[in-house]
Amino acid sequence: MSIKNMTKEKNWSGQKLVSTDYLLFEAPREKHFMTGSEVLKEAIKRCTVDASVSYPITPQSEAAHLIGELWAEGYVGLYFRGENEFGVMSEVQGCAMAGARTVTTTSGPGTLRAMENFPTWSGTRIPCQLILMARGINSPLTIQPDNLEVSFLLETGCMIWYAENVQELFDMSIAAFTVAEKPDVHVPIITAVDGFFVSHTREAVMLPADDIALHPYDPYAAPLPPIDSEMPPGRFLRDPFVMKSNYISYATHASWQWEVRSAVDRSRPYAKHFLKGLVHITGDENAEVAFVACGTAAHQAKEAQRELTKLGVKSKVIKLRTIRPFPHEELLEAVQGVKYIFVPEFNVVGWLDKEVSTALYGKCDAKIIGRPRVAGGMSMPAEAILKEVFENTDLKQGA
Amino acid sequence: MSVDIYKINPEFRDIMPQEIIDLEDNATWAGESVEKRGISDLTDKKEILEEHSLCAGCPEAAALRYILAALPLPEETIIVNSTGCTSLMFPHIALHTVHSMFGNQNAVASGIKRTLDWRFPDKTKDVVVLAGDGATIDIGLDYTLQSFFRQEKITTICFDNEVYANTGGQESGSTPKGQVFKMAPKGKVFDKVPMWELAVTSGCAYSVKLTASAPKKVAKVIREAIFIAREIGPTYIHLYTPCILEIGLAANEGLWEMKEQDKDRFADFKYVSPEAEEHLKKCKKEGLL
Amino acid sequence: MAKDSIKIRMPALGGQGAVTAAHIAATAADTVGYYAVSNPFFGAEKRMAPSESYTRIGTVPIYDRGEVIYPDIVMIYHPQVITMGKSYTMPFYAGIKENGLVIINSEHDLLTDVDKEFLDSMNVKVLTRDFTKFAIDIAGTELATNMAMLGALFGALGVIDKPAIEEGIKDRFLKKYTASGGTATLDSVIEKKFKKKLDLIEKNLETASAAYDLTAEWAKEVGLEPMLESVSMVDGERVI
Numbered sequence: 001m002s003i004k005n006m007t008k009e010k011n012w013s014g015q016k017l018v019s020t021d022y023l024l025f026e027a028p029r030e031k032h033f034m035t036g037s038e039v040l041k042e043a044i045k046r047c048t049v050d051a052s053v054s055y056p057i058t059p060q061s062e063a064a065h066l067i068g069e070l071w072a073e074g075y076v077g078l079y080f081r082g083e084n085e086f087g088v089m090s091e092v093q094g095c096a097m098a099g100a101r102t103v104t105t106t107s108g109p110g111t112l113r114a115m116e117n118f119p120t121w122s123g124t125r126i127p128c129q130l131i132l133m134a135r136g137i138n139s140p141l142t143i144q145p146d147n148l149e150v151s152f153l154l155e156t157g158c159m160i161w162y163a164e165n166v167q168e169l170f171d172m173s174i175a176a177f178t179v180a181e182k183p184d185v186h187v188p189i190i191t192a193v194d195g196f197f198v199s200h201t202r203e204a205v206m207l208p209a210d211d212i213a214l215h216p217y218d219p220y221a222a223p224l225p226p227i228d229s230e231m232p233p234g235r236f237l238r239d240p241f242v243m244k245s246n247y248i249s250y251a252t253h254a255s256w257q258w259e260v261r262s263a264v265d266r267s268r269p270y271a272k273h274f275l276k277g278l279v280h281i282t283g284d285e286n287a288e289v290a291f292v293a294c295g296t297a298a299h300q301a302k303e304a305q306r307e308l309t310k311l312g313v314k315s316k317v318i319k320l321r322t323i324r325p326f327p328h329e330e331l332l333e334a335v336q337g338v339k340y341i342f343v344p345e346f347n348v349v350g351w352l353d354k355e356v357s358t359a360l361y362g363k364c365d366a367k368i369i370g371r372p373r374v375a376g377g378m379s380m381p382a383e384a385i386l387k388e389v390f391e392n393t394d395l396k397q398g399a
Numbered sequence: 400m401s402v403d404i405y406k407i408n409p410e411f412r413d414i415m416p417q418e419i420i421d422l423e424d425n426a427t428w429a430g431e432s433v434e435k436r437g438i439s440d441l442t443d444k445k446e447i448l449e450e451h452s453l454c455a456g457c458p459e460a461a462a463l464r465y466i467l468a469a470l471p472l473p474e475e476t477i478i479v480n481s482t483g484c485t486s487l488m489f490p491h492i493a494l495h496t497v498h499s500m501f502g503n504q505n506a507v508a509s510g511i512k513r514t515l516d517w518r519f520p521d522k523t524k525d526v527v528v529l530a531g532d533g534a535t536i537d538i539g540l541d542y543t544l545q546s547f548f549r550q551e552k553i554t555t556i557c558f559d560n561e562v563y564a565n566t567g568g569q570e571s572g573s574t575p576k577g578q579v580f581k582m583a584p585k586g587k588v589f590d591k592v593p594m595w596e597l598a599v600t601s602g603c604a605y606s607v608k609l610t611a612s613a614p615k616k617v618a619k620v621i622r623e624a625i626f627i628a629r630e631i632g633p634t635y636i637h638l639y640t641p642c643i644l645e646i647g648l649a650a651n652e653g654l655w656e657m658k659e660q661d662k663d664r665f666a667d668f669k670y671v672s673p674e675a676e677e678h679l680k681k682c683k684k685e686g687l688l
Numbered sequence: 689m690a691k692d693s694i695k696i697r698m699p700a701l702g703g704q705g706a707v708t709a710a711h712i713a714a715t716a717a718d719t720v721g722y723y724a725v726s727n728p729f730f731g732a733e734k735r736m737a738p739s740e741s742y743t744r745i746g747t748v749p750i751y752d753r754g755e756v757i758y759p760d761i762v763m764i765y766h767p768q769v770i771t772m773g774k775s776y777t778m779p780f781y782a783g784i785k786e787n788g789l790v791i792i793n794s795e796h797d798l799l800t801d802v803d804k805e806f807l808d809s810m811n812v813k814v815l816t817r818d819f820t821k822f823a824i825d826i827a828g829t830e831l832a833t834n835m836a837m838l839g840a841l842f843g844a845l846g847v848i849d850k851p852a853i854e855e856g857i858k859d860r861f862l863k864k865y866t867a868s869g870g871t872a873t874l875d876s877v878i879e880k881k882f883k884k885k886l887d888l889i890e891k892n893l894e895t896a897s898a899a900y901d902l903t904a905e906w907a908k909e910v911g912l913e914p915m916l917e918s919v920s921m922v923d924g925e926r927v928i
Contacts, residue, residue: 088506091510093507233493
């Protein structure tokens with residue numbers, strides 16, 4: 001397998017090159033039944049990916065090794081197992097800096113082990129993708145889904161999207177490359193998804209044929225030149241500025257941090273287009289109760305919403321597809337007329353509750369209730385949500 | 400692309416600083432030189448390094464200049480650096496360089512090398528790591544050795560000054576036993592880590608220990624290491640570049656100190672695997688060495 | 689015109705002892721009852737590379753921290769700070785306040801007409817002298833340049849006397865001092881030059897004293913007004 005086999009029409013594995021719009025919205029799809037880990041293999045297969053580096057940790061080990069199969073099958077250009085997550089994310093940095101479309105995965109303790117790399121990624125403006133299969137953080141040990149780890153990533157300067165289920169994981173991880181690689185964006189993207197709830201759950205999913213794939217990444221359309229000796233060195237950010245002068249260093253560091261966050265902001269119109277909206281609203285039109293949630297919590301809220309309808313209570317689910325950039329406008333519009341906002345989450349700190357409260361402060365009269373919160377990997381049955389609704393509002397069942 | 404990427408746009412030549420013009424007119428790039436580039440270029444050719452803010456007389460600066468003069472193909476060489484005194488020189492190098500964080504320089508270099516091999520299967524791209532003893536042996540030991548286990552085709556150069564100089568003089572794994580430094584007020588408790596031996600058992604095809612007292616010796620070792628890394632496997636160079644500040648020497652005493660150590664802690668060590676030996680013979684025949 | 693606090697910026701080259709000087713200045717000020725704070729610039733120290741330190745002295749508690757961006761006094765320890773731009777600010781007097789003071793260690797006048805015009809407009813007085821010569825003539829080593837600069841600083845200020853400077857110097861060289869590698873190395877070099885530590889103290893004081901007198905004289909000649917309010921201690925309490 002060689003990159004030399006790529007032509008203008010086909011990539012090195014012989015797949016026909018198509019636009020992202022075609023792949024996501026126009027190509028005919030067929031029904032399959034698979035887990036989140038398996039669907040990730042299907043997504044990466046259709047993305048003309050140059051590089052992937054992997055390391056096992058439950059619950060993403062399977063996804064990581066399936067990407068390895070893609071390499072053995074000729075779809076991914078290079079692949080190897082790194083020594084630990086810190087090493088892996090540094091290797092990913094090297095690959096992306098040298099001009100490769102790069103993807104990797106990790107979870108919980110692995111994320112924290114790699115932590116130093118994430119602000120380095122965003123600061124060096126590499127458009128790599130991290131599939132984050134959320135898992136609880138020690139101590140004590142848990143391998144089950146708890147997404148506290150996302151709160152640690154909020155200020156790393158990376159984009160963060162959250163997939164709700166197997167289908168969304170497929171479509172999001174494809175769109176992610178396209179949006180991350182836009183020259184006016186060009187920052188890393190973290191596609192979060194709940195471990196076990198999605199990675200190990202089998203469900204129906206609609207997939208396009210596998211003989212088509214995205215156009216390859218063009219590193220020369222990047223805002224910073226790749227490190228490959230094919231262009232004059234623009235070492236601007238790969239340099240330690242403090243070694244030149246403190247004041248240059250201060251000014252650069254400050255302005256650069258602003259720029260990275262602006263780049264994340266500039267992704268909004270692209271994310272809106274490829275995700276078909278930064279938020280997705282389902283349920284009753286004139287709802288008094290709204291659930292603002294992401295990932296599996298949105299799923300659970302949808303169950304609760306259905307039950308509430310049977311009990312005569314109108315509610316809606318406002319699913320946030322993107323966390324960074326945070327969809328302030330869309331959220332504000334969606335909560336107009338709502339009296340109670342519940343933020344169900346799979347973590348003890350309520351990071352999404354804080355984001356929502358900050359976004360709506362002074363702009364919305366609804367009461368914001370950061371419940372239910374389940375942690376440690378526990379599941380969140382609709383019953384738990386309903387209990388919170390009736391305990392924290394003046395709504396009555398069968399009204 | 401090679402040297403063309405360093406050429407000045409003719410419209411801007413008249414406002415360019417002299418050192419940039421010299422870089423085009425008077426530097427020895429491998430692709431354009433009639434003669435092989437080397438140490439003798441240091442006397443009258445433009446170096447690929449412009450100033451540096453290390454201490455006056457720092458042996459690291461001298462060693463870097465020898466290395467840059469010795470690279471067989473500078474226009475296709477990417478150098479990965481790590482935090483430490485060495486990183487004060489990196490902003491001043493004319494080539495593609497990357498400042499990794501700390502300790503992960505070999506991991507970043509692995510990603511770069513593999514990607515360049517994938518993207519440019521018909522080109523020669525040399526990836527060289529240059530870091531201090533702290534970055535290579537202590538905080539980065541895991542990543543350094545693992546890159547050797549994985550047989551990454553890169554050259555790792557360790558600038559050993561036997562101390563963490565940039566943070567004010569703390570002991571490093573490479574400090575000799577008994578030496579008093581910060582965080583070892585009663586003297587270092589364990590022996591100097593023999594990184595050049597670890598390199599061999601970890602899979603390097605070539606591992607050398609020497610001081611930077613003799614420019615031509617350094618140049619020879621660099622070329623051998625890079626040629627072997629291209630074809631055979633990872634290579635390692637352990638170079639003594641003493642910190643004159645931390646051991647209390649004057650600016651002009653660094654060379655003397657290195658010459659002393661040529662006979663002591665840094666007496667020659669050289670390992671060349673059989674395959675690497677064959678390859679070096681081939682290179683000599685082709686006039687590359 | 690005297691202020692309740694002044695900020696001093698000392699651009700130097702690594703190895704000259706500017707950090708030590710800032711420390712001694714603060715200690716001396718503290719001894720006579722001032723509030724004082726000193727710190728080096730936040731960066732790696734390298735010989736002959738830019739190295740800056742700061743001292744703040746006042747009759748009121750000093751809350752300001754970090755690098756001094758708006759100094760009352762700028763002390764240039766080496767001509768290369770100006771001639772080779774080995775400075776973190778361009779020009780070297782950037783941010784200087786009205787009625788300020790610039791002390792330059794140089795044999796030659798290094799100011800351009802533009803510099804002079806600006807400094808005049810701010811009523812900033814400039815003293816250019818070869819303080820290294822002082823150091824060599826009196827202490828026998830250029831490493832005592834910082835002592836001369838200290839003497840000049842206090843000579844110009846007038847409100848901190850020679851005994852206080854002696855306290856500051858003794859505190860620095862007689863007590864156990866936590867220093868970075870480079871400073872520790874230079875400390876031992878200096879110690880080797882003097883048979884006894886007290887000889888070192890004496891020579892430093894002599895150097896500082898000579899510079900103090902010269903600068904006090906100069907201050908009178910050019911009409912430098914007092915820059916800092918005076919203070920004194922009575923029974924351990926500050927009296928302003």
